[in-house]
Amino acid sequence: MNPQPFLEKRKVLERKDFGRLIDCIKAQGYTLIGPVLTETALSLGEIQKETDLPIGWTDIQEPGKFQLRRRQDEALFGYNVGFQSMKKYLFPPRQRLFSVEKKEGKLSFIPEEKPGQKYAFLGVRSCDLHAVFVQDKVFCQGRSYDPDYAQRREQSLFIVVQCGQASGCCFCLSMGCGPKAQEGFDLALTECIETKHHFFLVEIGSCRGEQIAELLPLREAKGEDLVLAQKSIENAQNQVKKNVETQGIKELFYNNWEHPRWDDVAGRCIACSTCTMVCPTCFCWTVEDSISMEGKRAERWRRWDFCYTMEFSHLPSGSVRSSIKSRYRQWLSHKFGSWIDQFGTSGCVGCGRCITWCPVGIDVTEEIAALRVKP
Ligand code: SF4
Ligand code: SF4
Structure with missing residues (x-):
């Protein structure tokens, strides 16, 4: 099966200019979240500069096993997904819903402030972008509508990185969720490394993505750039070995x-x-309720x-x-x-x-x- 084609709006960002992308996103007031290394695993955390990314690292994944390994090259995104996803930020593990204070025998209900922080997610994989689409169906409609989730989601920026490899546990192909993201992102990068040429094919998927792209030193994508980018995605596709029969x-x-x-x-x-x-x-x-020892303040938390x-x-x-x-x-x-x-x-x-x-x-x-x- 051939991977889906790249979007018509596509350019090239050279590796030496990658730091400009980070600077542009941060200059627009986003808190930039991306992959970071912990002692033994890959996690998500705040990115201030390109060296915060796990440059030159990869991972081995099997059932019940995760190991970090050095790569032969200095790829910025040469690994698969870590244990955390954007869920941690869009639907936080613990969140205070409201507080109640008792003063002179009267109760006042204090609502929480609306989420002010705007997230930009860097290095988002196609499967994780699809996971956001799934959570949207839970939290952005119907009886379980969550205005905080909806607001965080609406103001988030998604910078996808198309997978160039797959782990021993991936089965995105069976679920129709990867390895290539086709829509729903602001920008999508395909990282290409060939001998001394290291660059990113940049697909522009939204107006917000376009505004950022205009601030970057991008050049037109040539035929050979597209061939390399295509090869990278094919590599990921060929490495997906697990599958699920979804018929019925x-x-x-x-x-x-x-x-x-x-x-x-x-x-x-x-x-x-x-x-x-x-x-x-x-x-x-x-939901959990807590009350202060003297009985003057109570809080309701969601976890x-x-x-x-x-x-x-x-x-x-x-x-x-x-x-x-x-x-x-x-x-x-x-x-x-x-x-x-x-x-x-x-x-x-x-x-x-x-x-x-x-x-x-x-x-x-x-x-x-x-x-x-x-x-
Ligand atoms: S991770 Fe899930 S399936 Fe595995 S032991 Fe824990 S609860 Fe069971
Ligand atoms: S493979 Fe499916 S069930 Fe397992 S963690 Fe990912 S989305 Fe959840």
Whole structure:
């Protein structure tokens, strides 16, 4: 399968000018978020200058395994996704909703200020951009509309980096979410390195992207630039080895509620919730109230919650899903099955994080394939 073509609006940014892109974004008042190295992994953090990026690093990912490695070159974006996604910023793990103060016997409710910070996300992969589209369906419409999410989302700038490689856990091709991003970004960069020439093909996807592009020393893209960029994306596409058969996947779950594979996986899953924490689309949350010792101030907080905990489905008579089997089944069948009925899309974008970061190496692609085998 050939990768999708590049947008008509495309230019070239030479590597030596990359710092100008960072400066332009920051000059427009954005807080720039991008990939950064921790001691043992790739994370997301604030980028002030190009040397904050993991230049010359890559990663090895397999079920239950993540390792950093040096590359042979000085690529700025020569790695796959780290454990964090933009979810951390657009739908924060903890957020105060409002406070209440008691003065002279009267209660005053104090709302939170609206999000003021504008984020620009640099190095966004196609799967993670699709994950934002999925969360939009949850938070930007209907009964669960979240005005704070909608505002953060609206004022965010997305600078995609088209994948030039894939990890051992990626399966974006099966989910139709990569490796090439086609729309929904402001700018998309394809990093190309050939002997001594290091440059970025820049696709311009929005008016905001165009405004930034106008401030950069870009040149016209030549035929040979496009060939190199195309090769880079083909390389990523050819490296995607995992896949999920999505034909009839919703019915697969609805018709296999008692499949013996659920007992098998329940014997391996430790219900740690890591897969839901790292998943860029999981959106469950709960509220917690706290009150000061003297009883004069109370706060209501929202925090991420996870369907792997007993408390998640606790009713007065006890937990609705008291076994790990029922909780794993709930997560997987919602993500790949009933999500489609609920939001008109799969809840999975094939980023592979839940496979890499599962401490016991449970692989959703293998679990789904096993459900297709008749007991
Ligand atoms: S279910 Fe796994 S592969 Fe799919 S989006 Fe979530 S973390 Fe990524
Ligand atoms: S599937 Fe893996 S990551 Fe998810 S809860 Fe079970 S053990 Fe934890």
